[in-house]
Amino acid sequence: MLTKVRTATLSGIRGYPVTVETDLHSGLPGFHIVGLADTTIKEASRRIKPAIQNCGWHFPGERVTVNLVPAGRPKEGSHFDLPIALGIMMLGTEMIELEDTAFIGEVSLDGTINGVRGALPLAICLRSAGIRNLVLPAENAAEASILEDINILPVTHLSEAADYVAGKGSLAIYKRKETEQLPYESTLDFAQVVGQESVKRAILVGAAGNHGILMMGSPGCGKTMMARRIPGILPGLTYEEKVEITGIYSVAGLLSPEMPVVEQRPFRSPHHNITQTGLIGGGNRPRPGELTLAHRGVLFLDEMGEFDAKVIDAMRQPLEEGVIRINRNLEEIEFPSEVMMVIASNPCRCGNLWDSRKICTCSARQLESYRRKLMGPFADRVDIHVKVNPVDLDNLEKQSRVAGASGAADVSGAAGAAEMKWESTAEMREKVSRARAVQEERYRDEPFKCNGQLDEKGILRYCALGRESREMMMASYDRLGLSMRGYSKILRMARTIADIEGSEQIETEHVAEALMYRVDLEI
16 A cells, blocks of 8 residues: 655755655564655654554554655655645555645644744745646645645645545635835934945945945944935846745745735844854755845845954855855755855944044954955955045034924025935845846846856956956956966956946046055955
């Protein structure tokens, strides 16, 4: 007697199909699960038997063997409970085997079907395998329903799924409530940032081309304030990006009834005491780290000088390649890591090195240790380096006049306030959107989507320089001591600056601005 039920398992954030084969044969009563199952799956026998009996079904008194096909690949997760239980309940009955239907879900002792992690990646791989109907916990229906070409059939109890397979009942297809995606809204606005127009320009370039940015300056000059406003100027997520990011957050267990689907670009800001596993991902059962949770969004490292040097070095390859590779359990697991890296740091441990009004108390050894973290190989992989100076008195006086004029009856004062208004998030977002639209059209048939992702071949094709611009680059190469990586990054940034200015050709002024963002920040 043999039954087969379709399901899937996870490998990192991606799934692959699995067939649950259940066999009943004579012998001493027993329940065995084979096929490289983890502890969670092997414990299913203690959950499934009482669940079947509590639902009024008979559990076989003979030897039951469950085989998970393919047997040579590791499998994990409590979502195997439902397909295993249905495979046992189908033994010796008239239940039909559904080739185009798959099942995932965790079963409680009373038969309740509980939600599971990674429902969306599992649904994606099953859809690719030809599955057209997916029976899953009602708790996971909202996130899986983002897929448009697979029927989502939510269940809350084991008996509902059994009746469906037996043909005694039907399951309603879950219909996702269509919501219009609104632009990113926040009380955080760049217009609230006093002065710092040169830094805001650097942030604009970074957002327009997906270039990383390192901001270094004294405490209190606005580095963190500006970093937290960056998501507001980034373009909205596409449908494919929503599916990808929601799948990552599903595996990480970060979705909720209030947020079943990720609608906005991620912004992650881990504390500086984070471990390498917490940032990069991994563990005995590899889970995505902060670098992957920020995929397609912003990863903000505040006070980078306080991060452990090994943690910083571990980000080198993922930042360059956009992917993290972890070898576990005889297989290689990949986590995506295409992020806009935003880094903020003081110039030294005490923060007073560049402040003429204060005295730096750091020793030469402390300064050297701090410099190795901020100006080493990792920082070389960050495109834009910008110094953030304290806000001067003139800008503070302008802010006071703007605030006063907003509630004053003085017409001339209000007019002056309008002239002093700093660039807002909405204005910056419009410029970023125009530049991104140009790049999307230019790279329509390419593997990269923005200037920050250009490889060597793409740089040669899309970042050609005129004679004067080339001469400027050649002169700067030796004078600034650029590496080949730095040289390529300047060309990418110059291409982005040209896109912002609406120029098809990279002009000398675009190269000059890009060079300004690669000047070494002396400590």
